[in-house]
Amino acid sequence: MSIWVCGEVLIDLIPDSPGSTNRIPHVGGGPANTAKALARLGHDVHFIDGISTDAYGQSARTELLDDEVKLDLAHTSDKPTSLAIVSLDSNGGASYQFEIAGTATFDFDLNWLPDASRYQPQVLHIGTLVTVIQPSADVLYDWALQVAEFAPIVFDPNVRSVVQSNRDIYEAAVEKWVAISSVIKVSDDDLAWLYPSASIDDVATRWVRDGAALVVITRGSEGLIGFTADGAVEVPGVKVVVADTVGAGDTVGAIIVEAMVEKGIMALTGDVLQDVLHRAAKAAAITCSRPGANPPYKHELK
Numbered sequence: 001m002s003i004w005v006c007g008e009v010l011i012d013l014i015p016d017s018p019g020s021t022n023r024i025p026h027v028g029g030g031p032a033n034t035a036k037a038l039a040r041l042g043h044d045v046h047f048i049d050g051i052s053t054d055a056y057g058q059s060a061r062t063e064l065l066d067d068e069v070k071l072d073l074a075h076t077s078d079k080p081t082s083l084a085i086v087s088l089d090s091n092g093g094a095s096y097q098f099e100i101a102g103t104a105t106f107d108f109d110l111n112w113l114p115d116a117s118r119y120q121p122q123v124l125h126i127g128t129l130v131t132v133i134q135p136s137a138d139v140l141y142d143w144a145l146q147v148a149e150f151a152p153i154v155f156d157p158n159v160r161s162v163v164q165s166n167r168d169i170y171e172a173a174v175e176k177w178v179a180i181s182s183v184i185k186v187s188d189d190d191l192a193w194l195y196p197s198a199s200i201d202d203v204a205t206r207w208v209r210d211g212a213a214l215v216v217i218t219r220g221s222e223g224l225i226g227f228t229a230d231g232a233v234e235v236p237g238v239k240v241v242v243a244d245t246v247g248a249g250d251t252v253g254a255i256i257v258e259a260m261v262e263k264g265i266m267a268l269t270g271d272v273l274q275d276v277l278h279r280a281a282k283a284a285a286i287t288c289s290r291p292g293a294n295p296p297y298k299h300e301l302k
Helices: 030-040 055-066 136-147 167-178 188-194 200-209 248-263 270-288
Strands: 003-006 010-015 023-028 045-048 050-052 075-077 083-088 094-099 123-127 153-156 183-187 214-218 224-228 231-235
Touching: 003 030, 003 136, 010 055, 023 030, 023 055, 023 083, 030 045, 030 055, 030 123, 030 153, 030 248, 050 055, 123 136, 123 248, 136 167, 153 167, 153 248, 167 188, 183 188, 183 248, 188 200, 188 214, 200 214, 200 224, 214 248, 214 270, 224 270, 231 270, 248 270
Parallel strands: 003 045, 003 123, 010 083, 050 075, 123 153, 153 183, 183 214
Antiparallel strands: 010 023, 083 094, 214 224, 224 231
């Protein structure tokens, strides 16, 4: 049995320093970052996306395989790789513009998506743009309903309002995925944009009340909060000199999936959840200390 991570792998074109217009290509995409993080932690991970035969796609394939992410369930496509053009503020915070239309990255079809009844995955982690960009979002939702019969779903909306600026459409998409997910990992910035009139506590407790086993909210340097039916658990951030924040939240998602596999969803409460969130905060800090989405290896978290 293995972990499935589904969503985009793309190329982040990242400035070599805050404010610079000289951009360096890095393999990225939230789900690909999560898959890489899980593989570096020693887990059996299958990544599911369309991967281009172009130079950027070959680079993405090579980097994922080098980290021992399995690509046998991915789809090979002659369409181009999607690009994320990144800008960094003075604190290393990232903002994005995307080239999406007609790319391999969003080339999903039920004809090639894997059959969960055959492979029996332990967990499906899914999120970022593939869950909101049509027509891939509807294709993946129908597929995820089938997967959910065999494995819990971890959903990371990873909101990118520059791609879909209509808050009502974005909120409806997020709520649709939340309704079929066992665990939701989301940032405070995501929630502030999606639900400007609600507190993060109100949104998280509503999702738990409606059926989620765990909601984890990332708050940058302020740390993490996990919500379950037993209440909330909070941990501080880990101080570090920030190179950039690319991939930090994706690393947190990987630690949560790791805990689900090793401990079980229902064990993630109280002191156990607090330990998991401390590990996630440390892992995210390591990612932030390095340029691009460069998550830690297992030995770096001991």
